[in-house]
Amino acid sequence: MTITLPGPTLGVVGGGQLGRMIGEAVAPLGVDVVVLDPTPDCPASPVVSDQIVGGFDDADAIHELASRVDALTFEIELADPDLLAEAAAEHDVPVHPDPDTLRTIQDKLVQKEALVDAGIPVPEFVAVATAEGLERVVEEYGGVMLKAREGGYDGRGNVPVRDPADAADALDEIGGAAMAEELLDFEREIAVMGLRGADGETRTYPVTETIHREEILRESVAPARTDDATVAEAESVARDVLDALDGRGVFGIELFETREGDVLVNEIAPRPHNSGHWTIEGARTSQFENHVRAVLGWPLGPTDLVAPGVTANVLGNVEETQPATLRGVEEVLAAPDADFHWYGKNDARPLRKMGHLTATDRTADADRDTLLSRVRDLRDALTFRDA
Amino acid sequence: MTITLPGPTLGVVGGGQLGRMIGEAVAPLGVDVVVLDPTPDCPASPVVSDQIVGGFDDADAIHELASRVDALTFEIELADPDLLAEAAAEHDVPVHPDPDTLRTIQDKLVQKEALVDAGIPVPEFVAVATAEGLERVVEEYGGVMLKAREGGYDGRGNVPVRDPADAADALDEIGGAAMAEELLDFEREIAVMGLRGADGETRTYPVTETIHREEILRESVAPARTDDATVAEAESVARDVLDALDGRGVFGIELFETREGDVLVNEIAPRPHNSGHWTIEGARTSQFENHVRAVLGWPLGPTDLVAPGVTANVLGNVEETQPATLRGVEEVLAAPDADFHWYGKNDARPLRKMGHLTATDRTADADRDTLLSRVRDLRDALTFRDA
Numbered sequence: 001m002t003i004t005l006p007g008p009t010l011g012v013v014g015g016g017q018l019g020r021m022i023g024e025a026v027a028p029l030g031v032d033v034v035v036l037d038p039t040p041d042c043p044a045s046p047v048v049s050d051q052i053v054g055g056f057d058d059a060d061a062i063h064e065l066a067s068r069v070d071a072l073t074f075e076i077e078l079a080d081p082d083l084l085a086e087a088a089a090e091h092d093v094p095v096h097p098d099p100d101t102l103r104t105i106q107d108k109l110v111q112k113e114a115l116v117d118a119g120i121p122v123p124e125f126v127a128v129a130t131a132e133g134l135e136r137v138v139e140e141y142g143g144v145m146l147k148a149r150e151g152g153y154d155g156r157g158n159v160p161v162r163d164p165a166d167a168a169d170a171l172d173e174i175g176g177a178a179m180a181e182e183l184l185d186f187e188r189e190i191a192v193m194g195l196r197g198a199d200g201e202t203r204t205y206p207v208t209e210t211i212h213r214e215e216i217l218r219e220s221v222a223p224a225r226t227d228d229a230t231v232a233e234a235e236s237v238a239r240d241v242l243d244a245l246d247g248r249g250v251f252g253i254e255l256f257e258t259r260e261g262d263v264l265v266n267e268i269a270p271r272p273h274n275s276g277h278w279t280i281e282g283a284r285t286s287q288f289e290n291h292v293r294a295v296l297g298w299p300l301g302p303t304d305l306v307a308p309g310v311t312a313n314v315l316g317n318v319e320e321t322q323p324a325t326l327r328g329v330e331e332v333l334a335a336p337d338a339d340f341h342w343y344g345k346n347d348a349r350p351l352r353k354m355g356h357l358t359a360t361d362r363t364a365d366a367d368r369d370t371l372l373s374r375v376r377d378l379r380d381a382l383t384f385r386d387a
Numbered sequence: 388m389t390i391t392l393p394g395p396t397l398g399v400v401g402g403g404q405l406g407r408m409i410g411e412a413v414a415p416l417g418v419d420v421v422v423l424d425p426t427p428d429c430p431a432s433p434v435v436s437d438q439i440v441g442g443f444d445d446a447d448a449i450h451e452l453a454s455r456v457d458a459l460t461f462e463i464e465l466a467d468p469d470l471l472a473e474a475a476a477e478h479d480v481p482v483h484p485d486p487d488t489l490r491t492i493q494d495k496l497v498q499k500e501a502l503v504d505a506g507i508p509v510p511e512f513v514a515v516a517t518a519e520g521l522e523r524v525v526e527e528y529g530g531v532m533l534k535a536r537e538g539g540y541d542g543r544g545n546v547p548v549r550d551p552a553d554a555a556d557a558l559d560e561i562g563g564a565a566m567a568e569e570l571l572d573f574e575r576e577i578a579v580m581g582l583r584g585a586d587g588e589t590r591t592y593p594v595t596e597t598i599h600r601e602e603i604l605r606e607s608v609a610p611a612r613t614d615d616a617t618v619a620e621a622e623s624v625a626r627d628v629l630d631a632l633d634g635r636g637v638f639g640i641e642l643f644e645t646r647e648g649d650v651l652v653n654e655i656a657p658r659p660h661n662s663g664h665w666t667i668e669g670a671r672t673s674q675f676e677n678h679v680r681a682v683l684g685w686p687l688g689p690t691d692l693v694a695p696g697v698t699a700n701v702l703g704n705v706e707e708t709q710p711a712t713l714r715g716v717e718e719v720l721a722a723p724d725a726d727f728h729w730y731g732k733n734d735a736r737p738l739r740k741m742g743h744l745t746a747t748d749r750t751a752d753a754d755r756d757t758l759l760s761r762v763r764d765l766r767d768a769l770t771f772r773d774a
Contacts, residue, residue, distance in 0.1 A: 003716040028727065030729030327391050329392055342416060
């Protein structure tokens with residue numbers, strides 16, 4: 001293909017931290033970014049060309065976005081696939097990943113069924129509609145992760161249920177259509193950022209280890225501290241997932257490594273993913289830049305590791321919503337081995353993702369355990385609480 | 388010091404490519420940037436929070452900028468030091484580097500005299516006012532570089548004069564107050580990006596080799612291909628220069644390495660400089676991020692080399708001003724070892740700086756000659772001319 005600059009304008013549905021980091025990544029390449037987000041002054045707003053203030057299901061806003069750009073993508077699964085497809089068709093702009101893929105992924109039950117159809121290994125799962133049904137499944141599986149079929153994120157919509165007596169409360173907490181997955185006694189959680197570009201070209205980033213607490217990602221270690229066979233299996237599963245999906249872009253593929261050494265797919269995100277934030281410093285091309293390269297049909301950048309890196313999320317350590325004032329930043333700024341990323345959110349909420357930091361070690365004897373301790377210490381010195 | 392986020396807002400006088408790269412560099416740190424530039428939709432505009440459209444000598448605009456920010460800096464020597472100082476004082480915000488330093492540097496004759504006063508080695512120089520005077524100096528020095536005392540940049544305002552008969556024409560071309568410097572038969576040109584932060588802390592980046600043609604920087608090679616003694620001398624001279632200047636920030640210090648191995652100061656820029664663009668990929672912290680850290684009084688980032696890097700400028704290869712359409716970008720995007728930076732200028736003009744690319748080699752046997760050939764080949768495949 002022939003590429004000329006000034007570059008294309010990219011429309012992004014969603015202007016949260018992922019939209020912000022997309023904007024930061026592609027400004028040097030001359031890609032103008034316009035985001036659509038319901039929150040005025042959303043995180044992406046100060047670093048992109050323009051924001052259209054509108055809801056993810058606001059047809060007029062999505063048509064306005066499509067009319068102003070050369071390509072469309074989204075950074076949040078709440079994007080409406082029908083509206084995206086319709087606006088893209090009417091304004092004759094490509095949209096990636098394919099809205100059909102988004103539709104499949106949005107419903108976790110449909111997503112899992114599609115993976116099974118493609119022969120991809122997943123945990124046992126079943127749809128549940130009633131407390132009685134859930135009780136039976138909890139007994140059969142010996143514990144389940146109850147998941148909202150739609151709309152969950154950052155731990156919301158995921159409820160572990162180990163005792164059948166908790167079934168009714170768990171369903172109430174989910175509050176909508178639900179599915180139950182066997183609660184795996186896994187060895188560790190891992191993830192692969194997969195990438196599909198023009199002409200079906202796929203690439204994967206080095207396998208990442210992800211550390212969750214209360215269903216929320218806390219740290220990512222790259223490369224994962226696991227054995228070569230598991231790494232090879234994770235890459236193989238990730239490539240199968242990419243082959244089963246339509247459209248270009250980055251896909252965050254979350255996996256379980258079982259105690260038996262099997263690799264099962266947990267969930268897929270059709271966009272850059274928190275477990276790939278380390279790629280900004282630790283990989284030759286970040287997941288954000290490569291997402292845009294893929295969406296635009298540009299040549300993909302190398303996904304090679306530059307240096308082992310560990311990312312720690314900075315979450316809102318507050319009891320209730322309050323204006324965000326993060327203290328202790330001077331220590332992170334003074335750290336020669338850490339890079340800080342602030343998401344520009346005005347309010348801190350309990351466990352809300354407010355930023356992250358990544359520690360990298362470019363020396364030959366980089367040790368990931370040490371990096372993990374280091375980045376945790378730096379992160380734990382940050383606080384939104386009053387002094 | 389205690390640093391909290393959301394971060395400060397930084398006001399930058401000038402919104403060209405340096406302002407753009409400042410904005411790109413500090414968005415992750417949560418620093419909001421507002422630029423002041425006379426050109427609507429200036430290069431920095433799409434990547435920063437806001438642009439005030441106004442001239443560099445527009446007092447109202449500079450006061451508006453000062454009223455909206457927590458600190459002031461500038462990315463162009465055309466900034467007005469008196470207005471900056473006055474607006475900073477009235478709105479009680481710091482301005483760095485010190486406007487007095489800007490005033491000294493703006494006049495190349497005053498700059499050179501200040502360097503001599505500080506005991507820093509410079510080429511022989513003298514003010515010239517008439518063609519007769521210039522003729523005598525050309526004869527005495529055996530050739531001079533005639534320089535406009537104020538307002539020159541990117542080769543404009545620099546005229547080499549080897550024949551006394553050319554004196555009158557050269558003075559006409561300068562068109563204003565001029566100085567003449569001995570035309571050195573140097574071994575190579577080199578540069579040091581120097582950095583002064585809070586409490587007088589100074590740091591320097593690895594010495595860069597700069598390759599000019601028609602007085603315009605074409606390529607920068609880092610580290611410079613010179614001997615250890617010259618590197619040590621260049622660092623020593625750079626530290627002396629930093630000690631002689633007031634205010635915090637990055638200073639681009641351009642040097643001559645003479646055939647005798649001496650290091651003389653050519654010119655100083657009180658801001659990030661083209662010869663330091665390689666630091667974006669090649670150093671642990673870019674000159675842009677460190678400029679802002681210094682201006683804000685934040686801890687400075689490490690200036691260590693990450694990988695040898697060579698930057699090539701992409702200049703307007705056109706005969707006259709025309710809308711900018713750069714062709715051949717696909718080859719640069721496909722290159723795994725090169726990073727492209729587009730400045731977002733709407734018009735290509737002859738020899739105007741439109742972007743740059745940096746090739747880096749992270750392998751142990753990185754060879755700078757090979758990198759230089761490589762980046763030249765990539766750059767030379769780009770063109771603003773019609774196919």
